[in-house]
Amino acid sequence: MLKKIIKGSHRKPSKSDSNEPGSIFGYGQPATRNSGSVSTANVVVNHASRAGPPPPPSPNSSGPGPISSMGFGPPPSGPVDPLPLFRDVPVSERQSLFIRKLQICCFQFDFSDTLKSAREKEIKRQSLMELVDFIQSGSGKITETCQEEMIRMVSVNVFRCLPPASHENTGQESADPEEEEPYLEPSWPHLQLVYELLLRYVVSSDTDTKVAKRYIDHSFVLKLLDLFDSEDPREREYLKTILHRIYGKFMVHRPFIRKAINNIFYRFIYETERHSGIGELLEILGSIINGFALPMKEEHKLFLVRALIPLHKPKPISMYHQQLSYCITQFVEKDYKLADTVIRGLLKYWPVTNCQKEVLFLGELEEVLEATQSAEFQRCMVPLFRQIARCLNSSHFQVAERALFLWNNEHIVSLIAQNRSVILPIIFEALEKNIQSHWNQAVHGLTVNVRKMFLEMDAELFDECQRQHAEREAQAREMDEQRELTWKKLADVAAQRGGEDMITV
Incomplete structure (x- = not known):
């Protein structure tokens, strides 16, 4: 009996646990539409060996205490006072001020009411702008602790539950995605600056990839990829630029990013046929394919056959066909022997009753044939x-x-x-x-x-x-x-x- 009780105390991992950091499927909870409350305790860094951080200090305190346990920071309980500008403090105190500003930026506000907490929202916006300018100016190399806390602040702000799409939970039939009005994120005035800060950090020549990869790890990348399903085109544009820069700078992440994008495509093709960011992901891939070395690896050819060509199947292909056609043509221009594979793939998914889709296929076919040589054509x-x-x-x-x-x-x-x-x-x-x-x-x-x-x-x-x-x-x-x-x-x-x-x- 005692053995049974002890054995029962070890819970078998559930399917949802597969979405924890290290999972390769790209469907982690923080950016799914239907997930509940989200903790950011292990959003960014897999610090299994470190003890849990102490509670954060008040944003007005002078100590640069960690902000790691803040999760999705609630609105401040008391008034938030603006902090001094970086140029107004000695160089020796700027790292401490940097962390204090990050603490202010972790507070979350309700943007459904524009008048609510207007002063605190403005203070946070100004703090974010100062952080962006500080990173962009390169006036001082930020410490490893500051880098860690900055990525945590980014995680607190951007990794969130996306609102349900307009066709979900309404009982209505799903409309044409092209005819739906996109949902615009009300907190964009803050969110844009957070994305800008992350972008400036990634592209900065002062950012050491050996240090940064501890915080911009696989878990972080997966959650960024989840956010591509955002309906706000402004957010997807920033995500596209940031992920492209991460792919270019962090060579260690390249195979993982390609595999994660693969999994998003598989789910879109064979399960949902609904995703807002397929076009942006294909734009990134177009640039990646352009840089493939020759002779092309078998892994890349399999990606063409198993992911890119089947992307011609879903109904909303018109939303991303231009980017898809570019990727397909890039493959044929890189390796002309793939022309036969591509053309037979197009014929396999050729539409029967959708005339507008057929016009798109004919346009793409012309581009592929332009890069086709006689032997493959025959x-x-x-x-x-x-x-x-x-x-x-x-x-x-x-x-x-x-x-x-x-x-x-x-x-x-x-x-x-x-x-x-x-x-x-x-x-x-x-x-x-x-x-x-x-x-x-x-x-x-x-x-x-x-x-x-x-x-x-x-x-x-x-x-x-x-x-x-x-x-x-x-x-x-x-x-x-x-x-x-x-x-x-x-x-x-x-x-x-x-x-x-x-x-x-």
């Missing part, structure tokens, strides 16, 4: 031009028009000309059908131009395709006539055997 041209033929006959004029615009690209035309004996028989019927029956005059005119182009390329091949097309049409007419004749014979036989019992339609 591997995928048959399924590719079967799809293009379907697009040529689309009743949506923008799809048909965009497909015909491919013949305005000189490189694509040269690839088609080299392989015309395979391509023209595939699309000839689609061209003839457009000329005979497409309702849109612009599509009709473009089709005539493309047809003329093929005629000038190879008149003999064109005549052969025309002859085969005429034969197929004659066979089809003959089959229709034979079918009609068979039904007529059946009707005559039925009438002879008992016309009164036959039901005619």
Whole structure:
């Protein structure tokens, strides 16, 4: 019995524990929309060997006591007095003043009421501005303790529960993300300065990465990535710049950041199809891909196949397609042998009923084909031009028009000309059908131009395709006539055997 009690006291870790620092999945609690209250006790630094910090002193006290245990600081219980400017105190006291200003900046205020705590809000804003100027000026190298407390202050302010998106918990069907009004963070006057302080710290030449990586660790990076789901575009823009700078400066974090972004994409593609920051993450990746060394690692090729290409599947692709197309094209320009993989991936996720999405795919296809060489083009041209033929006959004029615009690209035309004996028989019927029956005059005119182009390329091949097309049409007419004749014979036989019992339609 005693053994059972002792055994029961060791709690089995729950699934939620996997989101503690060190988890690689990128879904930690501090920035999830539905998480409850959050403690920042181990937000930034994994100091397992250090004792817990003592309670913080009053913001007006003179001692530079730690602020580590403040968590999400409540509003100040008493009045907050402004502290002197850095230039008004001796150099020897500036580190102490730096920490005291950080303490003031840890207090949280209610921005739903603009008149509430207006004086204290202004004091905090001024303190943040002074901290930003102090870091930017480089007038004094801040100590390791100040760096630690500064990152803790940043964590207290930015790592928070995001408000529910407009489609959540309302009982309404989710609207088109492009039509939704973005939620603007009311505390942005303070939040912007906190992000600016973090950015200035990361890009500062005085920041030693060996020291800073103790505080800007994997846990910190994961929580920054969680914040990319913020609906406020101003916040996402700052996050994009900061994460890009962290990736550039902290080489030790690079594989981890790529893997964490991977996991965000997987969840978006296969679970939620809802995330506000996919475009910004892809912008960062576009720059990262541009710096990949050759020959390209297998890890990067797997990222293309498993994450980037499947990003063509979700419905809200229009929100991030420009950035996605850039990343895909970067891969093909880096390694032309990937063109076949990319084109077959596009064909796999080609939309069936979404015409606007189809127009986006055709635009991206043109960019990829521009970077494609002849050998890779030949591997995928048959399924590719079967799809293009379907697009040529689309009743949506923008799809048909965009497909015909491919013949305005000189490189694509040269690839088609080299392989015309395979391509023209595939699309000839689609061209003839457009000329005979497409309702849109612009599509009709473009089709005539493309047809003329093929005629000038190879008149003999064109005549052969025309002859085969005429034969197929004659066979089809003959089959229709034979079918009609068979039904007529059946009707005559039925009438002879008992016309009164036959039901005619």
